[in-house]
Amino acid sequence: MSGIYLLVVAFLGVVIGVFAYIGIRQQNLVLTVNAVVSLGVAVSPVLIEWLTDWIFDEHIGFVPELYLWLSVAAVIHTIGMYGLYESTRWWDHLAHLISAGFIAAGVYASLIAFDQHSWQSIAILTIVFTFLLGVFWELLEVFTRDVSKALGKEPLLVPYGRWDTTLDLVFDIVAALLVIGLDIRVFVNLATAYPEVNELVVYVIVFLSTVGCLILSVIILLHRHLEPVST
Numbered sequence: 001m002s003g004i005y006l007l008v009v010a011f012l013g014v015v016i017g018v019f020a021y022i023g024i025r026q027q028n029l030v031l032t033v034n035a036v037v038s039l040g041v042a043v044s045p046v047l048i049e050w051l052t053d054w055i056f057d058e059h060i061g062f063v064p065e066l067y068l069w070l071s072v073a074a075v076i077h078t079i080g081m082y083g084l085y086e087s088t089r090w091w092d093h094l095a096h097l098i099s100a101g102f103i104a105a106g107v108y109a110s111l112i113a114f115d116q117h118s119w120q121s122i123a124i125l126t127i128v129f130t131f132l133l134g135v136f137w138e139l140l141e142v143f144t145r146d147v148s149k150a151l152g153k154e155p156l157l158v159p160y161g162r163w164d165t166t167l168d169l170v171f172d173i174v175a176a177l178l179v180i181g182l183d184i185r186v187f188v189n190l191a192t193a194y195p196e197v198n199e200l201v202v203y204v205i206v207f208l209s210t211v212g213c214l215i216l217s218v219i220i221l222l223h224r225h226l227e228p229v230s231t
Helices: 003-025 029-055 064-087 089-114 119-151 162-181 188-193 195-230
Strands: none
Touching (some): 003 029, 089 162, 119 162
């Protein structure tokens, strides 16, 4: 990674660390947990590179754009949890656009690496899987809120209503369209270099986008059905 990329990513990591410190000082569990998780996401490529070097004696060499993209998405989410999600309505959509763009770029690269589909099929599947993963995230927000409510705790993830959820999913689709339209291939070399891992990633995407959505939907519906009885 070049020096400029390294400095930017390091700065973004420090920013997340500052918000984690603020969360701890203010005894804000939601901010603290989200900041810590975001920091973990931002540094995960470094950990993966280190573990593969140590365990398998093989250097992956993630592209610098991956570090930067993850770090930017993590910072935007962390700042949003500090209050911008509530005070600035478009901040949530910006977070979805950047995060969904990262996911769409990964899906796009994985499908290209298979080299078994036409460009039209790759484009359609990229949109479909990005959308379904967006649905999975929205369901996860609802699930987290319901569990937190049942435990009498503040939710770590907060859905802001049906209209907001609809807009989030629209921005997920927009992100996928941008990746396809701009032909963003920053992860294609990585996907083609490790076909077994790429295949596993595709299976995970299919599971989360289909089975995961079904499982969460059933759990949420059962909870909503049983809640009046329990109260």
